Amino acid sequence: MTVGMPTVLLTMAGKSTVQVLFLLLPMGFSWLHVHEGLLALGAVMIASILKKLGSNKASMSVG
Numbered sequence: 001m002t003v004g005m006p007t008v009l010l011t012m013a014g015k016s017t018v019q020v021l022f023l024l025l026p027m028g029f030s031w032l033h034v035h036e037g038l039l040a041l042g043a044v045m046i047a048s049i050l051k052k053l054g055s056n057k058a059s060m061s062v063g
Helices: 004-024 031-062
Strands: none
Touching: none
16 A cells, blocks of 8 residues: 555545535525635635745745
């Protein structure tokens, strides 16, 4: 068994657990959930862009 195999199994187990919880404990639709998701994805995107910009500046100053 390789090192990656347990990781894949644990990831699949976690995803299936989340799916079962959504089936057992359904929540009604709310536009607030949409806004929260957009805020979270936007924050991740901005952090990624800033990280790339920072690494580009660091590599330019070294070279």
